[in-house]
Amino acid sequence: MKLTDRAALINRDPMTIGERIYLPAIMKGLSITVSHIFKKKVTVSYPEEQRQFSPVFRGLHVLNRDEEGRERCTACGLCALACPAEAITMEAAERKADEKHLYREEKYAAKYEINMLRCIFCGFCEEACPKDAVYMSETVMPADYTRRSFIYKKEDLLISHPKK
Secondary structure, three states, X not given: OOHHHHHHHOOOOOOOHHHHOOHHHHHHHHXXXXXXXXXXXXXXOOOOOOXXXXXXXXXXXXXXXXXXXXXXXXXXXXXXXXOOOOOEEEEEEEOOOOOOOOOOOOEEEEEEEEEOOOOXXXXXXXXXXXXXXXXXXXXXXXXXXXOHHHXXXXXXXXXXXXXX
16 A cells, blocks of 8 residues: 555544534543542552552562571572572672581572562562572562662571571
8 A cells, every 4th residue: 555545544524613622622531530539549658558469479588597597598599590680699608617517508698689679579589499598478668768778688688587
């Protein structure tokens, strides 16, 4: 189809007086606005008011410990590789000779950080972890004013279990 054929398909009828003053369009827009005034508000006053989440909600990350209170993370790096947003930063280190008898694994995460501003809460890190060290809790991420407060370090992510 040529350009001249497409131009012939365009309706070029002259506008009526009502269409020229845009009164019907303005009235339609006002009617939509007025109809929304009487609907239930969907705004939630967070953090004073919390909304209900689905049972499969993925919240903040947590680094789990084993039954004896030791870190489960062996710094394998699979969670960082699985993260599509590249939100996880990890550095592995070897345990010292005097610590090796206390822990099962020789490697540990010397640095483990999650940038929650980059995280898309997909859960791939949780699925990739062979030691079940990373899981996503049902905790909602708190609001804050600085970007630095959304970078969680290993100390912030580790949960404390009482030693048996």
